Amino acid sequence: MLNIAVIEDDKYYRKDIAGHLSRFGKVDEGKSLSDAITLFDARKYDIVFIDLNLSGKMEGLDVIKEAVKRKIPPIVITGYTSEKLVSRAYQLGCKHYYNKLDIQNSFEEQMAPFLRSLVYKQEDDIFSNSFVTRNNILIKNIKLVTEQMFLKNNKVFITGEKGVGKTTIAKFIHKFSTGSMDSFIHVDIPTLENNMIEPLLFGYKKGAFAGASDDFKGLIKQADKGTLFLDEISSLPPSLQKKIIKVVEDKQFYPLGSDQLIKSDFRFITSTNENVEGLIESERLRPDFYFMAKDVELIIPPLRERVEDVRPLVDHYINKSGTSLLVSNDSLKLLENYRWHDNVRELKKLIHSFCNCNTEMISLINLPEHVIENTIPSGQSTPLASVYTKGISNFIKKHGLKKLIETIEIESFKEFYEKNHFHYMNTLEELHISRTAGYRIKANIKKLDKERHLVH
C-alpha cells in the first residue's frame, strides 16, 4: 500500500482527507513546511498532498520544492484557483492540482481512481521486481489477503507444503501492508530450543532465569508497529499458544521476571506445512489459537501445481548466482513436469548444484536421474504413467526388470495410499497385497527417499 503524507494546516480538513486516503495506504500528517521536512526525512513517501496556504503563508510552494528534491510526487489541494498560482505550482513540479471543495464533495470520482491506479502500479512493480509467483490465482489471493491485513488489520494464516515459499510470501504481505521500513520479525519456531521459545518471544529481565545475564527485549516487542511471523506454529507448545492469543488480543504482556507491562502493536502472520485438522486432532494446535490467528487463510499450492512458476524461478536463481548457466528447452519442459517434493526449496538446491559445479548448460544428459524418473508427463497424472509412455522395453533396457517392478510397486502404492487418505490397511486391501508386501514396498520408498536426499 502507499506511503502518503498530507501537509495541511486546517486540522479538520486534514483529518477528513486523511480518513479518505487511509484506504489506500499509511497516512502521516503535517501542518507546516518544517513538519513536511521532518516527515520527508523520516520515510520514503509515494505521494504527498499539499495545501498551498499554510497558516497564512504560501509555504506550500516550498513544500513542493522539498518533495521534488526527494522525488516524492506532489499533489496540490487548495482553495486558490488563480491561474498564476496554478502555473507556478506546475512549474515547481506539482503533478496534479485539485480544488479542496471538489475533493471533499466527490472524492470517489476525483481522487479514488487516481490513487487506485497508483496502488495497482505499485503492486505490479513489486510482483515484477522481486519474484513471488506468476500464478494468477495465487497473485489474486495474495493481493486480497494483503488488502484485508492492511485495511482491517486481519490476522493471516498461511498453509502450504514444505518449501513452497511461505516465508517469502509472508515478507511480501508485510512489505506491502505495513511498509518496508517497519520491522518484520520472522520466528522459525522448529529451530528454537523448546525452553528458549518463551524468553525469546516475551523477553526477560536480567536474572529472570539461570543464564539471563542481561535484560532482553523480546521478539514480540521488536515487532511493534511491524509484523510478527510465527513460522511452523505446530512447533509452539500449546501452553505458549494460549499466551500468544492473549498478547495478540491485548497488545500487551509481561516479560519474564518483570512486573512492567510492555505494549506492542503488531500485525500477525502464522504458518504451517501440516494438515490443520490433523494438528487440532493431535492437540498440537489449539483450536482457539487457530480461530484467533485465521481471520484470513492463504493456501499456497505446491510448485507442481504452479507450473508457470518453474521457468521464472529457474531464471531467478540463475541470475542470483551470477553465472550464465543455460538451460535447454527439453530440460525446462521436464522441470515443469517434475514432482518437486520439496517445492521451491528443491528447485533452488538443484539450480545451485549446477551453478556450483561450473556446468555451462542444464540438459537432459546431466539432469539427475531422480528428476527424470519422477517427472509427470503432460496430460498424465502419475509417475507410473511415465514408465508406460517412455515404453516398458526402453525402461527395462536402461534399468532392468527388477527396477521396473519396483517402480510399479512404489508408484501404485503411493497412488493408493494417497487415495485412501494415508490409511495403511485400506491401501493394502485395495492393492490386494499382504502386510509383508506392504512393509517391503514402504521400505523401498524410504530407501529411495534417502537416496534422493543424498543426491541433494
Next chain:
Amino acid sequence: MFTDKEKLLHDLNGNIVRLGSIFNILNKIENSKDQEISKNEMNQMLEDAEQTAILLNNDIKTFISINMNN
C-alpha cells in the same frame, strides 16, 4: 499577489470546506463504533464550527456586497 476578491473567494472556500470537514468527522463518529471522541474534543469542534459559521456568514455578506456594488 492576490486581489481582495481572490482572497475573499479563498476564505469562502476554506470556511465551507472546514465546516464540511467537521460535519464529515461527526458523521464518521456517528456511523462507526471504532471512532471515539472525548467531551473536550467535542466542545472544541462545536466552538470551531460556530466560529467558522460566523466567518462564513461574514464572507458571504462581503461577497454579496462586492457583487452588488459592481
